[in-house]
Amino acid sequence: MLKISKIDTESKDQVNRFVRFPYQLYKDCPQWVPPLLMDARMPLQRDKHPFYEHSTADFYIAERDGKMVGRIAALENIHYNEYHGTKNAQFYLFDCENDPEAVVGLFDRVFEWAKTRRLDKVFGPKGFGAIDGYGLLVEGFEHRTIMTMMNYNFDYYPKLLEAMDFQKEVDFVSCYVNMDTFNLSERIHRIAERVKQRGVFAVQEFQTKAELKQWAPKIGQAYNHTFVNNWEYFPLTDREIQLVLDNILTVADPHLIKVITHRDEAVGFILGFPDLSYGLQKANGRLFPLGLANLLIDMRRTQWLAVNGMGILPEFQGSGGNALLYSELDKTLHFYEGRFRHVDMTQVAESAVQMRHDLVNLGGQPYKNHRVFYKKI
Numbered sequence: 294m295l296k297i298s299k300i301d302t303e304s305k306d307q308v309n310r311f312v313r314f315p316y317q318l319y320k321d322c323p324q325w326v327p328p329l330l331m332d333a334r335m336p337l338q339r340d341k342h343p344f345y346e347h348s349t350a351d352f353y354i355a356e357r358d359g360k361m362v363g364r365i366a367a368l369e370n371i372h373y374n375e376y377h378g379t380k381n382a383q384f385y386l387f388d389c390e391n392d393p394e395a396v397v398g399l400f401d402r403v404f405e406w407a408k409t410r411r412l413d414k415v416f417g418p419k420g421f422g423a424i425d426g427y428g429l430l431v432e433g434f435e436h437r438t439i440m441t442m443m444n445y446n447f448d449y450y451p452k453l454l455e456a457m458d459f460q461k462e463v464d465f466v467s468c469y470v471n472m473d474t475f476n477l478s479e480r481i482h483r484i485a486e487r488v489k490q491r492g493v494f495a496v497q498e499f500q501t502k503a504e505l506k507q508w509a510p511k512i513g514q515a516y517n518h519t520f521v522n523n524w525e526y527f528p529l530t531d532r533e534i535q536l537v538l539d540n541i542l543t544v545a546d547p548h549l550i551k552v553i554t555h556r557d558e559a560v561g562f563i564l565g566f567p568d569l570s571y572g573l574q575k576a577n578g579r580l581f582p583l584g585l586a587n588l589l590i591d592m593r594r595t596q597w598l599a600v601n602g603m604g605i606l607p608e609f610q611g612s613g614g615n616a617l618l619y620s621e622l623d624k625t626l627h628f629y630e631g632r633f634r635h636v637d638m639t640q641v642a643e644s645a646v647q648m649r650h651d652l653v654n655l656g657g658q659p660y661k662n663h664r665v666f667y668k669k670i
Contacts, residue, residue: 296356297398302337311337311352314364315388316578325445326438326570330578336366336386336421343532344421347372352386353402355395363389363396367403368421369410373527382407384417385425391449393456400457404670416462416667418444419525422533423516424540427465427525427640428663429454436661439568439599439637440544443467444663451664459666463524464643468657470636475656477623485620488613494561495554496621499547508559509538512552515559519604524644544569548628549598551621553605553614561605561614563622568597568637596632601639604648619655 300307312333319325337352339345348371355363368383384403389396400415407415419427426443431451438445488494499505513534520526529537541550544566553561572591576584603622605614626633638657641648653659 294358295394295398297402298354298356299402300352300354302339302352308334308337310361311354311364311386314354314361318388318390319445322445322447324434324437326440326573327576327578328573329576329580329584331580333578342421343530343536344368344370346530346532350421351406353399355389355392355399357392357395362392363387363399365389365399365403367406368417368419369407369412370527372530376527380412380414382410382412382415383419384415385420387418387429387450388446389450389453391447391453393453396453397457407670412670414667414669416665419665423529423537426663427642428463428665431464431662431664433467433661437570439467439597439601439639440566440570440573442599442601442639443661451666454666457668459668462665462667465640465663465665466643466649466659467640467661467663468638468652469660470638470655470657472626472630472634472636475623475626475636477619477655481616482620482623484613484616488617491613493555493612494609494614494617496617497552497554497559499550501547502542502545505545505547505550506542508552509542511559512541512550512562513538515552515562515606516602519561519606522607522644524642541566544592546592549625551625553609553617553621555609560609561618562602563600563618563625564602565625566599566601567592567595567633568599569595570597571595596634598626598629598633598636599639600636603638615651619651 300311302308316327335342348369350366350368352366354361364386365384366386368385370383374381403415418429429450430444430446434448517529517534541564546567549565551563552559569588569591572588575587603618605618638652640663641652643649
C-alpha cells in the first residue's frame with residue numbers, strides 16, 4: 294500500500310530519513326556523487342537557510358508497505374515570482390524508485406500544495422538558491438557528476454515526468470573541454486589586451502584565500518547582477534549572497550578565480566574549482582573521520598576543473614568584456630598546464646545564446662544536458 298506523508302522538519306529522525314534516501318537509492322551507481330550530509334540537511338533547516346526569510350517549502354516522502362520509495366520538495370520562491378511576474382511553484386530534491394504510482398502520488402501532493410497558494414504552474418527541478426543545480430539529467434548518464442553542483446538521476450526519471458504530461462521548460466547544457474586540444478585564438482588575446490590598454494577593464498587576480506575574502510563582497514554583488522537576463526535568475530538577499538560566497542570559499546583555489554573590474558568595481562568573474570567528486574564519493578557524506586582527508590587529497594590529485602560561474606554584467610557585454618573573460622580563462626587553464634586535463638563548463642542555459650555559441654567556438658563539446666520540466670495546473 295502506498296502512503297504519501299509530509300515530514301516534520303523539526304524531527305531529526307524524519308529529516309535524516311528524507312536526506313539519506315538517495316544514499317541508499319544510488320549506492321551502486323558509480324556516477325552519483327553524495328553530498329556532505331551537513332550540506333544535504335541545510336535546505337530543511339528553516340531557522341538557518343536564508344531562503345525561508347522570504348519564501349516557503351515543504352517536504353514529502355512516499356512509502357510502500359513501510360519502505361521509503363521516493364521523496365520530493367515543494368517550493369514557493371516569492372522573490373522569483375515577483376521578479377518574473379509569475380505564479381510558479383518549484384519542485385526539487387525529487388528522487389524515486391522506478392515506481393509510477395509513487396511518482397504520481399508525490400506530484401499530486403505538490404500540485405495540491407501549489408493550488409492552496411493560488412499558484413498555477415509547477416516546474417523544476419529548481420532549488421533553494423544559486424548554488425543548487427537545475428533540471429533532470431536527460432543526456433550524459435554515463436558521466437560522473439562534477440562535485441555536487443549538478444543533479445544526477447537515473448534515465449527513467451524524465452520518462453516518469455513525461456508520462457505525467459510534464460513538458461520542457463529550458464535546457465542547461467554542460468560542455469567538456471579537453472586541454473590537449475583546447476587552443477584559444479590569438480585574435481581573442483589581442484582584443485583582450487587592447488581592452489586592458491584602453492583602461493576600460495582590469496583583471497584582479499588572487500594568490501591567497503585572504504586576498505579572495507577581501508574581494509568576496511564585490512564578487513557577490515557582481516554575481517547578483519550578472520545573470521539578470523537569464524531564465525533562472527532572481528535577486529539574492531545579502532544572506533543568500535553570503536551563502537554562495539561561503540560555499541565558494543570553502544573549496545576555492547585562489548588562482549582559479551579572477552575578477553574583471555571597471556573603476557575598481559567587480560563587473561565580471563571566472564569561478565573555477567578543482568573537481569572533488571571522487572573525494573566526495575569516498576567520504577560518502579561524512580567529513581570525519583576520513584572524509585576531510587579524502588577531499589584534501591582529491592584537491593591535489595584531480596585532473597578535472599569545474600568552471601561553475603563565468604559572466605560579465607550585461608551593460609559591459611559587447612565592449613570587449615567577453616574577449617577578456619575568455620582570454621583570462623585560457624590563461625587560468627594554462628597556469629596549471631599538465632595538471633588539469635579535463636574541464637567541465639557547468640550548466641549554461643540555452644537562453645544564454647551568446648555564451649553557448651562562444652563555448653562551442655572555443656572547442657567545448659556538449660556532453661551533459663539537464664532539463665527543467667513544467668506543468669500547468
